Amino acid sequence: MRLDDIQPSHHWFRRIIHVSGACTLVYYLYPDDILWIYILKIAIILTILISAIIVEGLRLRNRLDERFLFPFRPYETKKAGAYIWFCISISVLLLLFPQQIAGPCILISCFGDSLMGELRKKNHVLSMIAGVSACCCIFLIFNYHVHVALFAALTGVGAEGIKSKKIDDDFLMPMTPAIVIYVLTLLGIIPLPEILITPFPV
Numbered sequence: 001m002r003l004d005d006i007q008p009s010h011h012w013f014r015r016i017i018h019v020s021g022a023c024t025l026v027y028y029l030y031p032d033d034i035l036w037i038y039i040l041k042i043a044i045i046l047t048i049l050i051s052a053i054i055v056e057g058l059r060l061r062n063r064l065d066e067r068f069l070f071p072f073r074p075y076e077t078k079k080a081g082a083y084i085w086f087c088i089s090i091s092v093l094l095l096l097f098p099q100q101i102a103g104p105c106i107l108i109s110c111f112g113d114s115l116m117g118e119l120r121k122k123n124h125v126l127s128m129i130a131g132v133s134a135c136c137c138i139f140l141i142f143n144y145h146v147h148v149a150l151f152a153a154l155t156g157v158g159a160e161g162i163k164s165k166k167i168d169d170d171f172l173m174p175m176t177p178a179i180v181i182y183v184l185t186l187l188g189i190i191p192l193p194e195i196l197i198t199p200f201p202v
Contacts, residue, residue, distance in 0.1 A: 014082075015114055018170075021086060022110045025103060027094050031199040042095065049091040056084045085168035089175050100193045101178050101185075104142040108135040108156045109174040116160065131157045143193035152177045 027045070032038045058064050060080070089109065093102035112135040119127035132153045139149035159176035160169045184190045 015117075017083060018086070018114050019110050021090055022107055024090050024094060024106060025197060028099050028103070028197040029200050031202055034202060037202070045091050045094055049087055052084055052087045056080060079165075080168070082168050082170045085171035089171045093174060093178055097178055097182060098192065099195055099197060100142060101181050103196060104139045104144070104152070105156070105174040105178040105181075107138045108153070108177070109170065112138070112153075112156065113160055113170070113173055116157070128157060131160070142196050145190075148181075148190050152181055155180050 027041055030037050030041060032041075055064070086109065090106055093106055097105075112131050115134050116127040116131035119130050132150075135153035135156050136149045139152045140146065144152065155177040156173050160173040162169060162172055164172070181190070185192045
């Protein structure tokens with residue numbers, strides 16, 4: 001399905017939702033060393049995720065009003081929508097990965113994927129170059145070395161290009177570099193950078 005086949009209002013609604021995923025990084029502004037705050041953070045993430053899954057289940061069973069279908073592409077009417085994969089990936093990253101990995105991987109999906117989607121309509125090669133550049137810059141902001149940032153960006157953009165009928169690229173783009181980087185840090189091949197976002201003092 002081409003972007004041209006989607007009504008402009010629907011298209012931009014999807015883009016806004018995609019970019020707004022960056023707001024989830026406020027998760028790191030609240031400390032983990034205070035038990036009730038830590039539990040509350042996890043509860044909020046799980047509540048949002050479970051609610052999204054329930055709504056998606058109802059949608060796929062035609063239990064929702066047609067108004068809930070307007071932001072979806074035609075091919076998503078019988079399969080899980082991209083937003084649910086996006087929600088799952090963000091939840092997994094926040095809950096299971098360190099900030100130095102989760103933060104940039106969430107942002108490359110929010111901004112890199114959106115940028116590539118817009119430019120792909122005009123020039124596919126340009127969209128790839130812009131996507132890699134944007135993703136590389138995001139990893140650099142999170143204190144990665146240049147060669148590691150470039151490798152992570154290429155991994156994310158490469159994963160975005162994978163077209164699977166079972167798993168959406170909104171899950172693959174953030175999760176693939178996250179898993180690769182995490183494994184490499186566990187093996188001691190690359191260092192884990194310093195934390196970028198520090199919590200508010202409580």
